[in-house]
Amino acid sequence: MKLAQLIAQTGEHEATIQVLCHLLEAKRTNVFLVKDISEPIAAKTIQIIEEYKKGIPLAYLLGSTYFYNRKFVVTPDVLVPRHDTEVLVELAEKKIIADCLARIDECKSKYRILDLCCGSGIIGISLAYLCDWLHERQRNHFYEIVAADYSLAALEVATKNAALHHADINFVHSDLFNDIRGKFHLIVCNPPYVRTTEIGVEDEWTLKEPRIALDGGIDGLYFYRRILANAKQHLVPNGMIIFEIGYDQAKAVETIALENGYRSVETFKDLANRDRVVTIRV
Ligand SMILES: C[S@@+](CC[C@H](N)C(=O)[O-])C[C@H]1O[C@@H](n2cnc3c(N)ncnc32)[C@H](O)[C@@H]1O
Structure with a gap:
């Protein structure tokens, strides 16, 4: 045919x-x-x-999808990776490279990254490629990536993906920061941010995705509030948190950050020119 x-x-x-x-x-x-x-x-x-x-997402039917030009295992236990999230990865890469150059003469302390709400692991694993590359070129770029999720089923998928990509990642089963130890140079996070009543309204097929991956509470901001209330104690001075946000949440997330005493907040757009990522500094 x-x-x-x-x-x-x-x-x-x-x-x-x-x-x-x-x-x-x-x-x-x-x-x-x-x-x-x-x-x-x-x-x-x-x-x-x-x-x-x-209405079943193609990624679930095929068992995999592409993110940042790499193939990842995807099951109905995890959110289907979105291309919008690549904006977050690009910004994280810029931050890591800038920090790496700034630390060029520094001791051999580890550069620590936390992928909070890791789901299938796409963010942390994508960043592991860059960290490996930097380590090869600049021997003192020692790093550690920790990836955490509350869903054990998601962590199983993420572990498979890490093995597939030979990524050295420490997975932690944790309700946000509850079981996370120590401070990080960078926290990356794509939390659930859909308003409870809006789940499945715009895209019906999201009804097939795990609710725990989408439901951000009544106003969609539940996780930003919880995370920003605690992130500071897990960030080094000049550390940064990079969030994916809903296209209409930039102002609200900025307000939460400033109320919690963070220093600066910047918003970045996705390919469709909609607000998609915020970077927040301590
Ligand atoms: C929007 S998905 C993001 C998944 C992945 N990082 C990505 O970008 O495709 C949000 C993830 O947060 C996890 N999650 C929900 N509540 C959580 C909590 N209290 N603590 C940690 N992770 C949580 C979900 O299981 C889900 O994997």
Whole structure:
């Protein structure tokens, strides 16, 4: 069967391409070069797209997705990684590089990063790539990444992803900071931030994601309040916390940060030009 015929049959262009990339273990561009899609592959694609049309996220059906150009295991126990979160990773990378340059002559103390609410582990694992690279080039960039989540099932997925990416990460089962010890140079966090009544309203398929990964309480700000009340004691001087936020939460999160005595707050936009990340300094 030709690709065009298969797409006509499924009625889903993008999803069909993604399924074929997965089933054929091929890059996107190579999928377009396939002359003839075999009957079993076409049948499997149609079956997966049928499920997808019922509102099940493609990442759950395929068991994986891409984040920051890398493949991660994804199950219904974790939030489906969003491309918006890549903005947070980019900002964290800039902070790590700047700190690394500033620490060039420093002793061999570890640069500590905490990925709070780690879910599938995508943020911490992406940062581990940079830290490994820095360590190779600059031998005194010793680092430690701690990743924490309250969901044991999510931690299991994150552990699998860390193994897949050979990332050296210490996973901790913790209700926010409850079981986190010591101070960090950087805390990265994509907490649940959807208002309880808005879960599934904009995107119906989010109803298939774990509620614990989405529910940010009545006003969506429950986790920012709890985290900012305690983060200071887990940050070194000049340490930073980087949060993903909902597109309409920048002002509210800034207010919570300033009320809790943090020094400076900056907001950054995602590719759709909506507020998506805030950086907060102690
Ligand atoms: C929005 S998801 C983010 C997952 C991942 N970091 C990402 O960006 O895809 C929020 C995560 O917070 C976790 N979580 C919810 N309540 C928590 C708590 N009290 N303590 C720690 N983690 C919590 C959820 O299990 C979920 O994995």
